[in-house]
Amino acid sequence: MLMSPGRPAKLHYMANNFRMLVRGDHVVCAQTGVAIPLDNLKYWSVERQEPYATAQAASAAMLPPPIA
Template sequence: MLMSNTDRPARLHYMANGFRVLTTGDHVVCAVSGARIPLEDLRYWSVAAQEAYATAEIATEAMSPPR
């Protein structure tokens, strides 16, 4: 029987121009909002923090220095 990746979080290694799948799955979770991000929609992440973000606004806020 084949295992489905549906409803399983993926584990990724984030790089400057993409990411490498370490554990297969169909989504990752936003580090700030907790939103589920399908891999095909993943556009924002931090290489230094190795975490994903759901939107550009969340990514900008997460990477901005504290005020």
């Protein structure tokens, strides 16, 4: 996979994999803001087109927002 070191990638997330739209070496977790190296990317939402650093972050993204 072609990568650009130190640069965030832009991906299109699909059910079992992703397609690189803009080359880079990482994406940023939508929940935590942590950089995720593409080699370690395991969790994402096809519906929301968002990456997540951990299973816990992915689960938290699916919960409804707290009622104030």
